[in-house]
Amino acid sequence: MGHSSTAFTFKMAAVLFALLTDTAVAAGDAERGARDFRPCMACHSVNLGEHSTGPSLANLWSRKAGTAEGFPRYSKALKGADVVWNESSLDKWLSDPRGFIPGTSMAFQGIKDARERADLIAYLKAVSEKK
Numbered sequence: 001m002g003h004s005s006t007a008f009t010f011k012m013a014a015v016l017f018a019l020l021t022d023t024a025v026a027a028g029d030a031e032r033g034a035r036d037f038r039p040c041m042a043c044h045s046v047n048l049g050e051h052s053t054g055p056s057l058a059n060l061w062s063r064k065a066g067t068a069e070g071f072p073r074y075s076k077a078l079k080g081a082d083v084v085w086n087e088s089s090l091d092k093w094l095s096d097p098r099g100f101i102p103g104t105s106m107a108f109q110g111i112k113d114a115r116e117r118a119d120l121i122a123y124l125k126a127v128s129e130k131k
Helices: 003-027 030-036 038-042 076-080 087-095 114-130
Strands: none
Touching (some): 030 114
């Protein structure tokens, strides 16, 4: 193995490391997400059927937007949205709720930090999988 192949191997390892690091950030960390969720608790619970100003986020994963059982205050926009909650839709929602579903009544400006959104999404997925 010559000097150039060693340099190539090193470069490939660096690229692989960068890709894995980006994937780890994209996947999110549920533990950090639980901490990031604290401000959300002013309006949302993760306990099934425990609604507040906003609906319970228990069993959110793969649920159609605007359909939490027992929550009566969804906006027409959210009830009529053809959205199912998953990583992609939650990322868009958490980034800019009013931009993603115009007419929503959620008084939340969004989270600009991609890592924080990914962590919250990982937390919400973990909570939904606990059932």
